[in-house]
Amino acid sequence: MSDILIVDDEKDIRVLIADILRDEGYATRLAANSQECMAEVTSNPPGLMILDIWLKDSAMDGIDILKTVKRDRPEIPIVIISGHGNIEIAVAAIKQGAYDFIAKPFNIDQLLVVIRRAMETAKLRRENVSLRQQGSGMNDMVGSAPAFKALKSNLDKVTRSNGRVMLTGHGGCGKELAARYIHAHSDRAEAPFVTVNSAAIHPEHMEEVLFGRERSDRSIEPGLLEQANGGVIYFDEVAEMPLGTQAKILRVLVDQKFQRVGGASLVQVDLRVISSTTRDLQAEIAAGRFREELFHRLNVVPMPVPSLGERREDIPLLADHFIEELNQSQGLPMRRLSEDAVALLQTMEWPGNVRQLKNVIERVLILGGEAEEITASELPGTSEASEETGQALVTGALAALPLREARELFEREYLMTQINRFGGNISRTANFVGMERSALHRKLKSLGVVTSAKSGARVAQIADEVGADDATD
Numbered sequence: 001m002s003d004i005l006i007v008d009d010e011k012d013i014r015v016l017i018a019d020i021l022r023d024e025g026y027a028t029r030l031a032a033n034s035q036e037c038m039a040e041v042t043s044n045p046p047g048l049m050i051l052d053i054w055l056k057d058s059a060m061d062g063i064d065i066l067k068t069v070k071r072d073r074p075e076i077p078i079v080i081i082s083g084h085g086n087i088e089i090a091v092a093a094i095k096q097g098a099y100d101f102i103a104k105p106f107n108i109d110q111l112l113v114v115i116r117r118a119m120e121t122a123k124l125r126r127e128n129v130s131l132r133q134q135g136s137g138m139n140d141m142v143g144s145a146p147a148f149k150a151l152k153s154n155l156d157k158v159t160r161s162n163g164r165v166m167l168t169g170h171g172g173c174g175k176e177l178a179a180r181y182i183h184a185h186s187d188r189a190e191a192p193f194v195t196v197n198s199a200a201i202h203p204e205h206m207e208e209v210l211f212g213r214e215r216s217d218r219s220i221e222p223g224l225l226e227q228a229n230g231g232v233i234y235f236d237e238v239a240e241m242p243l244g245t246q247a248k249i250l251r252v253l254v255d256q257k258f259q260r261v262g263g264a265s266l267v268q269v270d271l272r273v274i275s276s277t278t279r280d281l282q283a284e285i286a287a288g289r290f291r292e293e294l295f296h297r298l299n300v301v302p303m304p305v306p307s308l309g310e311r312r313e314d315i316p317l318l319a320d321h322f323i324e325e326l327n328q329s330q331g332l333p334m335r336r337l338s339e340d341a342v343a344l345l346q347t348m349e350w351p352g353n354v355r356q357l358k359n360v361i362e363r364v365l366i367l368g369g370e371a372e373e374i375t376a377s378e379l380p381g382t383s384e385a386s387e388e389t390g391q392a393l394v395t396g397a398l399a400a401l402p403l404r405e406a407r408e409l410f411e412r413e414y415l416m417t418q419i420n421r422f423g424g425n426i427s428r429t430a431n432f433v434g435m436e437r438s439a440l441h442r443k444l445k446s447l448g449v450v451t452s453a454k455s456g457a458r459v460a461q462i463a464d465e466v467g468a469d470d471a472t473d
Contacts, residue, residue, distance in 0.1 A: 003026065003027035003028060003029055003046050003047055004021055004026050004027070004028050004029070004046060004047060004048045004049070004050060004115070005028075005029045005030075005031060005037065005040055005041070005046035005048070005049045005050070006018055006021075006028055006029070006030050006031070006049075006050045007031045007032075007034075007036075007037045007049060007050065007051045007052060007055070007062075007065070008032070008050075008052040008055075008081070009032055009033060009052065009054070009055045009056040009057070009058070010052075011032070013052075013104075014030045014032070015030075017050060017111075018030060020108055020111075020112070021115070024112060026115075029046065032057075033055055033056070033057050033058040033059075034055055034058035034059050034060040034061075034064070034065055035058065035059060037049075037051075037065055038060075038065070038068070041069060041073065041076075045073050045076060046076060047076070047119060047122065048076065048077050048078070048079065048115060048118055048119055048122065049069065049076060049077070049078045049079070050078075050079050050081060050115075051065060051066060051078055051079070051080055051081070051098075052080075052081055052082060053080060053081075053082040053089060053093070054082065054083070062080060062082070062093075063092065063093065063096060066078055066080065066093065066096050066097065066098055067096055067097075070096060070097035074097070075122060076122070077099040077118040077119070077121060077122045078097070078098050078099060079098065079099055079100050079101075079102060079111075079114055079115065079118060080093040080098045080100070080101045080102070081101075081102050081103075081104055081106060082101070082103060082104060083103075083104035083105075089101070090103075099114070099118045099121070100114045100118065100220060102114065117221065117222075121222070121227065140177075140321070141155075141177065141178075141181055142314065142317050142318055142321045143311060143314035143317060143318070144313065144314060144317065145306075145310075145311035145312070145313040145314045145423050146311075146423060146458075147306040147310045147311045147454075148306065148311050148314055150306075151178070151303070151304075151305060151306060154303055155178055155181050155182055155185075155303070156185070158182055158301055158303070159181075159182050159185040159186045160186075162272055163300045163301050164253075164272070164273045164274070164275070164297065164298055164299075164300040164301065165179070165182060165274045165275070165300070165301045165303055166274075166275050166276070166277070166298050166299040166300075166301065166302050166303065167179060167274065167275070167276040167277075167303050167304075167305055168276070168277055168278075168302065168303070168304050168305065169276075169278065169304055169305035169306065169307065170278060170307050170351075170353055171278050171352065171353065171355070172308075172352045172353035172354055172355030172356055173305045173306065173307050173308065173353040173354060174305055174353070174354050175236075175276040175305050176195070176234065176236060176276065178303070178305055179193075179232070179234045179274045179276065180193060182232070182274060183231070183232045183234075183272075183274075186232075186272070188230065188231050188232055188272060191228075191229075191230040191231030191232070192227060192228050192229075192230070192231035192232070193228075193231055193232045193234065194224050194227050194228035194231065194232070194233050194234065195234045195236055196209075196210065196224055196233060196234065196235050196236065197236050197237070198235060198236060198237045198238055198239075198240040198241045199236075199237040199240040203242040203245075206241065206242055206245045207244075207245055207248065207261055208221075208223065208261045209223060209224060210223050210224050210225055210245065210248075210249070211223045211225060211226075211248070211258050211259065211260050211261055211267075212225075212226050212260040212261065212263075212267075213260055213261045213262050213263075214260045214261070214262045214263035215262065220260070221260075223260065225252065225258060225267075225269055225271065226260075226267060226269065228269070228271055229269045229270060229271065230270050230271075231271070231272070232271070232272045232273075232274060233271050233272070233273055233274075234274045234275070234276070235249075235273065235274070235275040235276070235298075236276055237276065237277060237278065238275040238276065238277050238298065239277045239278075239279040239281060239284050239289070239290055243289070243290075243291065246290070246291045246294050247291065247294075249294065250291065250293060250294045250297060252269075252271075253273065253294075253297045253298075254297075256268065256269055256270065256271065257269070273298065275298045281295050281299075282295075307350070307353050308350040308353040308354055308356075308357060309349070309350055309353075309420070310454065310459070311423075312346045312420055312421045312422075312423065313346075313421070313422065313423040315342070315345050315346050315357065316337065316342050316345070316346070318354060318357055318358075319337055319342075319345060319357065319361055320336075320337070322357070322358045322361040322362070323335060323336075323337075323361060323365065326361065326362055326365055332362070332365040332366065333365055333368075333370065335365065335368070335371070335372060335373065335374050336372060336373055336374070337373070337374050338373040338374060338375050338376065340375060340376040341373075341374050341375055341376045341378070341379060343376070343421075344376045344379055345357070345360075345379065346421040347417045347418075347421060348379075360379065360380060363380070364378050364379065408447065411443070411447060412447045412448070412449060412462070414433075415429070415433070415440075415443065415444060415447065415449060415460070416449055416460040416461070416462075418432060418433055419449075419451065419458075419459075419460035420459060420460050423458065424451050424458020424459060424460065425458070426440060426441070426451075448462055448463045448464065449461070449462060449463070450462075450463045
């Protein structure tokens with residue numbers, strides 16, 4: 001699907017277009033009528049079609065061919081050309097699914113620009129379809145911790161609606177994955193999922209990227225909103241969007257219409273909007289950096305995404321998932337985590353969340369040996385020298401305390417870490433640390449440690465940091 005099928009009843013035009021495209025490096029095929037055209041499409045679908053509307057000695061005209069191909073092969077972009085072009089014909093062609101309309105005699109540079117853009121758009125759409133068909137690809141949601149189950153339950157509820165969702169959480173916790181899950185399980189799954197990385201687009205180019213551009217030569221460069229028509233537009237880090245653009249996006253949400261940059265006519269779209277942010281948008285509103293009305297339009301269904309620290313039980317599952325994924329995608333060795341490696345992973349700090357965990361696993365598989373097990377010594381932050389000599393390292397905070405206070409601090413931090421590792425499950429914690437459940441409860445009480453509900457899970461905290469109504473021992 002990398003060649004171009006040129007359909008025109010005038011041989012000179014067919015040959016001229018083919019010669020131009022071959023000079024540009026494209027492979028071409030030619031068809032003089034609808035019968036030849038449909039035979040080519042059926043036997044070997046092209047990457048793109050250039051289609052004349054008026055075809056002599058044909059059972060179908062160009063519009064009929066357009067309808068048929070778009071029904072059976074919607075992934076093929078079609079550029080309509082016509083020597084009898086007028087606005088009505090162009091509008092009819094676009095409504096039937098044509099990528100663009102060019103009137104004869106056409107400008108060669110304009111034709112090449114349209115073809116390049118159409119081929120790039122088709123490539124992106126094929127990649128999206130391929131990702132959805134991989135099954136165990138980007139839309140996988142892995143986990144069993146209470147915080148994860150609460151999130152997935154909420155995601156399943158919103159897939160059945162068309163409501164706007166605002167995903168919040170720390171960087172790397174999986175907000176885009178959650179957005180793709182909503183898309184993949186909704187009735188828009190076969191339509192595009194288009195990401196707007198608000199932080200990566202220069203503010204001066206934001207409107208052109210979003211709304212597209214109409215040039216003086218009548219050529220059209222579709223923006224991301226237009227490319228997402230019928231599907232989902234995902235505003236990643238929406239707080240980074242310039243204030244001026246925010247006002248225009250607000251109008252799109254209200255009317256589902258917009259004007260391209262340099263254009264005068266309104267473009268109608270059907271979009272579902274999902275947004276995400278790592279910032280406190282209420283604080284951004286107070287600082288005058290985010291429009292309050294836009295916040296209320298986007299925040300129809302607020303949905304916090306838990307950090308990895310709130311779902312430590314899932315770390316072994318996620319690590320195994322990444323090992324398998326990296327084995328399949330990069331051919332890295334298929335290894336398993338030892339018990340000490342699992343324990344260390346579950347007690348480490350993860351400021352980069354799930355993204356950081358995946359990077360750590362990838363690094364270990366690349367730099368590690370061929371042994372079946374991944375040991376704790378291979379993980380970052382461990383000291384092989386200390387392990388070999390049996391030397392225990394004391395942090396500055398502990399070293400500055402008397403023995404009794406240091407022991408109490410260590411016990412508190414150790415037990416809180418283990419409780420959080422096991423998702424607040426006191427029985428599992430007691431079993432791991434080698435204490436009776438009742439003895440553990442007494443120890444926690446003496447240390448001032450309680451558990452409280454957070455994101456659907458029980459989290460260990462110091463009693464002074466938790467409201468009395470939320471705490472339980």
